[in-house]
């Protein structure tokens with residue numbers, strides 16, 4: 001129960017030396033608080049929704065929640081397309097409910113920006129009526145899972161353009177950066193970029209699947225795009241400056257790891273001695289620090 005909710009009000013009512021009208025008001029307040037307090041056992045929402053532009057919405061994942069990767073909702077004149085990744089069964093159900101609250105149009109397509117292998121229940125939760133659009137590499141990753149998809153799948157190698165009415169959706173595979181087969185979504189009419197997990201905004205995410213130098217190169221390429229807004233994989237909607245800020249962090253992070261490698265330090269020593277000034281470290285970084293350092297140490301060691 002939230003702080004200051006029903007318990008406090010009913011206690012106040014019991015202790016109240018007040019008249020009948022005041023008691024009724026207190027009773028009503030207590031009932032309202034009970035009605036709007038989350039019931040025990042009801043899961044907290046995985047996403048919060050924010051409007052990006054006309055007919056465009058971002059579902060911002062709770063960075064501590066099980067979804068942990070934002071989704072991007074595009075409403076075309078006849079249907080809805082969602083882009084994103086890490087769609088757990090609960091996440092897919094919640095995205096479907098979010099869309100139903102925004103529009104009566106049906107969810108027709110899911111653009112899967114990437115799929116982390118060995119996540120068998122993830123990205124399989126949409127109904128068979130929804131088609132899946134993804135890169136050939138991500139499709140290959142999906143086929144490698146034990147679970148099988150019942151959805152129609154459209155896959156492509158490098159670039160795909162979807163045009164519907166006045167809406168153009170450009171899909172581009174960015175490799176070798178974050179996760180094999182990772183793609184970004186760009187809407188030229190609105191100059192909006194959905195970077196998915198290629199970029200985080202002011203919050204850390206675990207970095208354990210990708211290639212450090214390729215990741216920085218990908219971000220440098222995206223910085224050349226004309227963008228008004230950027231929907232990142234984690235954190236709130238940002239802009240080109242936010243994209244650049246994340247690239248600066250990545251470069252500082254990799255430079256620090258390279259310093260430890262140059263001094264011949266092991267991965268374990270690098271984890272122990274790693275240091276960046278606090279102002280350069282995004283929130284929640286301690287939660288992912290060890291895994292991310294071990295990954296970067298391993299990747300950069302291989303590339304030396």
Ligand SMILES: [Zn+2]
Nearest residue numbers: 069085116197
């Ligand atoms: Zn991811």
